[in-house]
Amino acid sequence: MSPDQIKPLYVRHSSEEDRYVIAVPNPFKFHLRKSFRQAYLSIPEDQKVEFDFSQVTSLDSAAIGMLLVAFEHFGHNRDHVVLSNLHQQVRVILEMANLDRVFTILPS
Numbered sequence: 001m002s003p004d005q006i007k008p009l010y011v012r013h014s015s016e017e018d019r020y021v022i023a024v025p026n027p028f029k030f031h032l033r034k035s036f037r038q039a040y041l042s043i044p045e046d047q048k049v050e051f052d053f054s055q056v057t058s059l060d061s062a063a064i065g066m067l068l069v070a071f072e073h074f075g076h077n078r079d080h081v082v083l084s085n086l087h088q089q090v091r092v093i094l095e096m097a098n099l100d101r102v103f104t105i106l107p108s
Contacts (some may be wrong), residue, residue, distance in 0.1 A: 017081045019048035028054045030062035049074060050106075054085035064097055071102060078104050087097035092108075 009032070010023040020043045024030065043049055051067070067083075074080045084106040086094070091108075094100060 009035050011039050011042055014050070016074070017048075017050070019050050021050045021052050023052045023054070024056050025052050027058035027060075028053075028056045028063040028074070029058070029060045033062065033066060036066050036070075040073060047074075047075060048080045048082075050082045050084050053090055056090055057087050059090060059093060064094075064099065067099070067103070082106055084108075 009025065011020055013020050022036075022039045023035075024036075040049065047069075051070075071081050074075075082104040083094070085108055086105060087108075091105070094103075094105070
């Protein structure tokens with residue numbers, strides 16, 4: 001898939017949780033770098049954001065890097081950046097990379 005064919009990521013505001021939610025598509029890999037960046041840059045830096053991984057069953061090292069850059073964008077604030085709805089295999093990969101120490105991971 002060429003970069004021109006990639007659809008923007010879905011971003012919504014959850015007034016219930018008082019945070020923005022970005023639905024991360026599957027597979028979460030390097031080809032999504034532009035749309036992923038556009039999605040989180042559309043959210044003010046002082047807001048809370050949740051990355052919804054409910055569709056993600058596959059990710060690569062570039063995806064881990066993209067998450068870390070997003071975390072940096074939101075001020076390295078563990079309370080402002082959370083990951084949700086992780087499938088077990090994705091959770092294991094993130095834990096192996098010690099990202100459970102960086103991000104708040106909500107229970108699935």
